[in-house]
Amino acid sequence: MANSKFEYVRNFEQPDALLPNTWIVVRIDGRGFTKMCAKYEFEKPNDRRALDLMNAAAKAVVTDIPEIAIAYGVSDEYSFVFHKSSNLFERRASKLVTTIVSTFTANYVYLWPTYFPDTPLSFPLPTFDGRAVCYPTVQNLRDYMSWRQADSFWKLIQLGGLDNKEAEKTLAGTLAADKNEILFSRFKINYNNEPEMFKKGSIVFRDYELAEPSSHDAAAAADALAEPAVQSKSQAEKDKKRRAKAKVVVEHLDIIKDEFWDRRPWILSGKPGQPGKASKEIQT
Numbered sequence: 692m693a694n695s696k697f698e699y700v701r702n703f704e705q706p707d708a709l710l711p712n713t714w715i716v717v718r719i720d721g722r723g724f725t726k727m728c729a730k731y732e733f734e735k736p737n738d739r740r741a742l743d744l745m746n747a748a749a750k751a752v753v754t755d756i757p758e759i760a761i762a763y764g765v766s767d768e769y770s771f772v773f774h775k776s777s778n779l780f781e782r783r784a785s786k787l788v789t790t791i792v793s794t795f796t797a798n799y800v801y802l803w804p805t806y807f808p809d810t811p812l813s814f815p816l817p818t819f820d821g822r823a824v825c826y827p828t829v830q831n832l833r834d835y836m837s838w839r840q841a842d843s844f845w846k847l848i849q850l851g852g853l854d855n856k857e858a859e860k861t862l863a864g865t866l867a868a869d870k871n872e873i874l875f876s877r878f879k880i881n882y883n884n885e886p887e888m889f890k891k892g893s894i895v896f897r898d899y900e901l902a903e904p905s906s907h908d909a910a911a912a913a914d915a916l917a918e919p920a921v922q923s924k925s926q927a928e929k930d931k932k933r934r935a936k937a938k939v940v941v942e943h944l945d946i947i948k949d950e951f952w953d954r955r956p957w958i959l960s961g962k963p964g965q966p967g968k969a970s971k972e973i974q975t
């Protein structure tokens with residue numbers, strides 16, 4: 692077809708490509724949730740129904756998008772991690788972010804009545820913003836995840852009535868036992884008795900049989916990759932089937948320590964594991 696005189700406008704589309712060979716994290720965040728939580732009278736500091744709804748929407752996103760290796764959620768935010776070696780359907784920041792945000796929001800609104808059967812949604816409806824960040828190494832990615840999980844502790848304190856600065860001043864340098872004591876005396880929160888979901892946030896991933904710690908070095912192997920591994924068609928098909936079969940689970944585990952990653956090498960390796968007995972881990 693002959694070029695029309697209008698076609699020049701195509702050049703206004705600017706590239707927003709994400710750096711290759713990096714872990715792409717898309718973090719979404721509820722817009723104006725302080726107001727929304729007050730409107731629907733969410734329990735303070737943590738509302739179980741609201742968090743279960745966030746988790747259900749995130750589970751739907753991970754199930755829908757097999758390139759996501761892991762997701763982590765706390766409060767009104769969720770981070771979705773694309774494996775660095777996945778052959779992504781798209782490497783443009785805007786496309787990835789909008790895909791995640793719209794899939795999450797659609798599911799959040801659709802699932803609302805399941806978690807709030809007596810409180811129908813009304814305008815303004817819940818919406819989310821999103822951003823994409825590239826992390827070059829496994830250490831960078833793990834530090835990012837640790838940062839979000841550690842932040843969940845501060846959020847708990849903040850909602851308990853202290854602002855961040857005040858909380859940091861009160862708690863900085865105190866031992867874990869003292870932190871518990873302070874939390875209890877100031878907020879009547881017995882940190883040890885709080886549900887794991889409130890303390891650790893929520894982790895969503897495809898579950899396979901747990902590996903023996905230190906039987907894999909998935910982190911070093913991932914860092915050594917220079918580009919997506921070349922796979923035969925049949926191997927790619929096999930992986931795809933295994934991924935589709937795997938159960939997507941929501942857990943509340945420590946992701947700061949090595950153990951979580953060591954026992955689940957498939958998250959960093961990108962290779963689906965053995966379909967396992969559903970793995971419930973005893974936290975040490």
Ligand SMILES: Nc1nc2c(ncn2[C@@H]2O[C@H](COP(=O)(O)OP(=O)(O)OP(=O)(O)O)[C@@H](O)[C@H]2O)c(=O)[nH]1
Pocket residue numbers: 720721722723724725726728733734735736737738739741742766767
């Ligand atoms: N009561 C209650 N509030 C919650 C819960 N989870 C999240 N929130 C609220 O969500 C807010 C999340 O913080 P922000 O994302 O910084 O605040 P925001 O009002 O959403 O503002 P923007 O994200 O900038 O639009 C907190 O201020 C809390 O008030 C919950 O389980 N219970």
Ligand SMILES: [Mg+2]
Pocket residue numbers: 720721722723724725767
């Ligand atoms: Mg928010």
